[in-house]
Amino acid sequence: MLDLVPDVDDRLTWVRDDEGLVAWGTAVRIEPGRGPERFVRAEAELRRLARTAEVEDVVRQAGSGLIGVGSFTFDADADGSVLVVPRVVIGRRDGRTWRTDITPDDADPVAEPASWPPRPRRQDRPRYAGSSLPDLHWLDAVATAIERIHDGALEKLVLARDHALWSREPFDALDLARRLTARFPRCHTFVVEGLVGATPELLLAREGRSVRSRVLAGTTGRSDDEVEDAALGADLLASEKDLAEHRYAAESVREVLATRCADLAGAPGPRLLRLDNVQHLATTFEGHLDDPTTSSLEVVAALHPTAAVGGTPRGAALELIRELEGMDRGRYAAPVGWTDASGDGEWGIALRCAELSGARARLFAGVGVVDGSLPEAELEETRLKLLAMQAALGASPRDG
Amino acid sequence: MSRSTDGDEPTVDDTDGGASGATSPDPTLDAPDAALAAAAADDEDAPYDLSGLLVATGTTRSLLEALERAGLLVPHHVDDEGIPRYSAADVAAVQAGLTLLDAGLPLGELLDLARRTDAAIGEIADHAVEAFLRFVRDPVRGTASSDEEATARLVTAYEEMLPATERLVAHHLRRRLLTRAASRVSEELAADDDGLGPPP
Numbered sequence: 001m002l003d004l005v006p007d008v009d010d011r012l013t014w015v016r017d018d019e020g021l022v023a024w025g026t027a028v029r030i031e032p033g034r035g036p037e038r039f040v041r042a043e044a045e046l047r048r049l050a051r052t053a054e055v056e057d058v059v060r061q062a063g064s065g066l067i068g069v070g071s072f073t074f075d076a077d078a079d080g081s082v083l084v085v086p087r088v089v090i091g092r093r094d095g096r097t098w099r100t101d102i103t104p105d106d107a108d109p110v111a112e113p114a115s116w117p118p119r120p121r122r123q124d125r126p127r128y129a130g131s132s133l134p135d136l137h138w139l140d141a142v143a144t145a146i147e148r149i150h151d152g153a154l155e156k157l158v159l160a161r162d163h164a165l166w167s168r169e170p171f172d173a174l175d176l177a178r179r180l181t182a183r184f185p186r187c188h189t190f191v192v193e194g195l196v197g198a199t200p201e202l203l204l205a206r207e208g209r210s211v212r213s214r215v216l217a218g219t220t221g222r223s224d225d226e227v228e229d230a231a232l233g234a235d236l237l238a239s240e241k242d243l244a245e246h247r248y249a250a251e252s253v254r255e256v257l258a259t260r261c262a263d264l265a266g267a268p269g270p271r272l273l274r275l276d277n278v279q280h281l282a283t284t285f286e287g288h289l290d291d292p293t294t295s296s297l298e299v300v301a302a303l304h305p306t307a308a309v310g311g312t313p314r315g316a317a318l319e320l321i322r323e324l325e326g327m328d329r330g331r332y333a334a335p336v337g338w339t340d341a342s343g344d345g346e347w348g349i350a351l352r353c354a355e356l357s358g359a360r361a362r363l364f365a366g367v368g369v370v371d372g373s374l375p376e377a378e379l380e381e382t383r384l385k386l387l388a389m390q391a392a393l394g395a396s397p398r399d400g
Numbered sequence: 401m402s403r404s405t406d407g408d409e410p411t412v413d414d415t416d417g418g419a420s421g422a423t424s425p426d427p428t429l430d431a432p433d434a435a436l437a438a439a440a441a442d443d444e445d446a447p448y449d450l451s452g453l454l455v456a457t458g459t460t461r462s463l464l465e466a467l468e469r470a471g472l473l474v475p476h477h478v479d480d481e482g483i484p485r486y487s488a489a490d491v492a493a494v495q496a497g498l499t500l501l502d503a504g505l506p507l508g509e510l511l512d513l514a515r516r517t518d519a520a521i522g523e524i525a526d527h528a529v530e531a532f533l534r535f536v537r538d539p540v541r542g543t544a545s546s547d548e549e550a551t552a553r554l555v556t557a558y559e560e561m562l563p564a565t566e567r568l569v570a571h572h573l574r575r576r577l578l579t580r581a582a583s584r585v586s587e588e589l590a591a592d593d594d595g596l597g598p599p600p
Contacts, residue, residue: 135507136463143462168592376466376511383508 025087197353261287295343
């Protein structure tokens with residue numbers, strides 16, 4: 001699907017297993033501003049547009065008709081949340097493909113889908129340019145978090161760090177999206193205004209009254225050796241530290257969904273989800289909304305930030321993240337996805353992602369800290385995650 | 401003597417220090433091997449515990465604890481009370497690491513390099529010791545006419561060989577580093593001279 005996107009600036013994607021949405025052009029750009037209400041403000045504006053628009057939707061699928069593709073800031077007090085109503089959307093679901101054109105009055109013509117695969121671009125390698133918080137201070141931050149957790153101030157905290165990169169040629173969002181799709185076919189690959197990533201975490205999917213959420217927390221590596229790979233997975237499923245980390249994340253989602261879905265179902269314990277370079281503990285929840293008017297973004301607003309990206313309890317965790325992390329997360333670790341005016345939508349958490357801006361990029365990686373965590377092990381986990389993302393962006397430093 | 405295991409006050413053990421508090425002669429060794437073992441014990445003073453090392457190096461406790469847990473900060477010895485002791489050479493080694501961090505090397509990369517170095521050096525050390533025992537000690541033990549002669553020859557050989565080995569390894573590492581650096585820099589210069597734009 002990514003090859004259908006023409007070479008224009010404002011491209012949007014939400015694709016998994018070659019299904020989902022690709023879009024381009026901007027019919028309306030909704031900036032909901034700051035605050036915890038930014039999600040519902042964005043949605044209210046989309047609904048207002050839908051009421052005034054002439055909509056002809058013969059496909060009647062979740063994702064057809066007037067939609068917005070967006071991403072929100074992690075921090076409620078930060079600027080940068082956006083919901084874009086594109087000019088052209090190509091959707092594909094269960095093998096069925098459709099096209100939606102959204103045309104404002106007096107709009108200029110918009111680019112047609114690309115009819116041939118893109119020519120390879122000249123690409124310089126990504127080069128390291130530093131971090132918001134030097135590693136040494138980040139190690140101290142993790143040690144402080146472990147102390148506070150040990151003293152009972154909180155149970156779990158997710159700490160993230162970033163890598164700034166530069167290149168002598170602009171980074172190309174679609175190019176990165178293609179590499180991520182090839183490498184992580186089971187993840188949703190997203191492109192929203194420079195934010196590009198592949199997320200295995202499904203924060204919320206709503207179709208009518210049905211909702212689904214997949215929580216990931218607790219991670220280990222993979223091995224080329226099948227037996228060793230299975231042993232790594234078995235160790236993860238038996239690891240008290242990782243099970244505790246996962247339990248906090250799953251409970252934070254269960255609590256929100258259980259108050260909205262009387263029939264909420266979820267396995268009592270996590271199972272393994274194996275990706276290209278890591279394996280995660282995963283729990284999936286499914287249910288039906290008691291109130292059919294509850295929209296995907298209303299639930300997302302209540303879920304964010306889950307303990308998989310914030311911590312437990314949420315308030316204390318957010319306070320400590322502000323105190324210790326030494327950076328603005330921007331749209332990292334925050335909801336990214338799409339919604340239509342009826343409230344259906346799919347939202348993931350922007351993990352395993354890069355914020356691209358011309359020839360500069362910012363990569364992010366985070367870890368869950370619980371009692372028993374070791375600062376140097378958490379530092380190493382983020383280092384490996386950052387190297388994996390840097391490798392996806394181009395040749396890694398060690399590849400030359 | 402002042403000693404503390406808590407807090408950030410400098411703690412320096414000003415008794416005789418060294419390895420004497422931790423090691424005692426192995427009664428199973430005969431005289432020449434006992435003399436060799438004594439010579440091989442690092443005779444430098446080890447006046448610092450972890451808090452003392454913290455103050456002497458000016459770094460953070462979390463870094464030193466991380467290095468210690470990772471096996472990258474090996475104590476000179478553990479004293480009678482079970483407290484790891486560190487020497488001035490340990491202070492210098494930590495400060496060398498801090499110099500690399502100050503120059504911009506991220507800590508994660510430094511730790512990764514340190515783990516690789518530890519693994520490589522550990523293997524080389526095993527081979528070097530094995531070679532010494534098989535090809536220096538055993539012939540001496542087999543040809544010396546008395547224990548006294550064996551002791552003298554072994555201790556002399558050891559005292560000459562250790563600094564020679566250190567010089568050899570340091571020299572080879574330096575030569576390897578410089579050669580590799582020169583070749584990488586020229587490779588990158590060639591790759592960069594391709595008409596792409598300047599840094600943004």
